[in-house]
Amino acid sequence: SQTIHQWPATLVQPVGSPLSLECTVEGTSNPNLYWYRQAAGRGLQLLFYSVGIGQISSEVPQNLSASRPQDRQFILSSKKLLLSDSGFYLCAWNSVYYDGGVSSTDTQYFGPGTRLTVL
Amino acid sequence: AQTVTQSQPEMSVQEAETVTLSCTYDTSESDYYLFWYKQPPSRQMILVIRQEAYKQQNATENRFSVNFQKAAKSFSLKISDSQLGDAAMYFCAYRSAYSGGSNYKLTFGKGTLLTVNP
Numbered sequence: 001s002q003t004i005h006q007w008p009a010t011l012v013q014p015v016g017s018p019l020s021l022e023c024t025v026e027g028t029s030n031p032n033l034y035w036y037r038q039a040a041g042r043g044l045q046l047l048f049y050s051v052g053i054g055q056i057s058s059e060v061p062q063n064l065s066a067s068r069p070q071d072r073q074f075i076l077s078s079k080k081l082l083l084s085d086s087g088f089y090l091c092a093w094n095s096v097y098y099d100g101g102v103s104s105t106d107t108q109y110f111g112p113g114t115r116l117t118v119l
Numbered sequence: 120a121q122t123v124t125q126s127q128p129e130m131s132v133q134e135a136e137t138v139t140l141s142c143t144y145d146t147s148e149s150d151y152y153l154f155w156y157k158q159p160p161s162r163q164m165i166l167v168i169r170q171e172a173y174k175q176q177n178a179t180e181n182r183f184s185v186n187f188q189k190a191a192k193s194f195s196l197k198i199s200d201s202q203l204g205d206a207a208m209y210f211c212a213y214r215s216a217y218s219g220g221s222n223y224k225l226t227f228g229k230g231t232l233l234t235v236n237p
Binding site: 094111 | 154163210225227228229230
């Protein structure tokens with residue numbers, strides 16, 4: 001069965017410090033991977049998605065970046081954190097399948113999340 | 120761009136009773152998927168139920184069922200025989216069925232906080 005891991009679970013960082021959040025998926029190959037952020041009292045906002053190694057698309061301009069160095073590894077980074085970067089970060093994955101040569105995707109499944117507090 | 124609206128920020132229900140959470144969405148697409156996710160205090164997002172827009176039959180998963188009204192762009196979640204463990208934030212989400220680009224992303228509503236009273 002497939003599982004998704006995120007670490008760390010909780011992080012407290014000072015303003016201006018770097019950030020690295022990691023997400024890994026097990027039990028599947030070539031998944032689509034996603035980073036979402038959930039601010040307090042709000043829904044989820046897509047930050048980045050990736051359809052393959054080294055392929056990153058950004059949804060929202062910000063001081064965050066993402067990388068996918070391996071098929072099942074997705075990293076969210078920042079060189080200098082801002083107060084507004086505080087929130088709950090969720091990684092998600094879904095499998096991709098092909099039907100008549102057209103790609104399609106399945107339900108997204110989420111990791112346990114990382115709570116980031118920037119002070 | 121698609122939007123998802125959950126008009127009930129909070130709802131409460133007595134244990135063993137039934138509650139319905141509302142969701143409306145706006146899209147110009149004809150083929151898409153709709154989801155309900157549950158976020159308990161642990162904050163992990165858990166899939167509750169999924170509906171394909173091309174299917175007229177409403178999806179059902181045990182005590183959870185949906186009322187999907189495509190013309191009205193409405194997608195409500197009914198929880199029957201509510202249990203204490205159902206207490207959580209519930210999010211409605213939309214995803215395009217068309218492949219490529221950001222069509223893969225989920226668009227979420229702002230959520231409904233459900234309280235279950237013993």
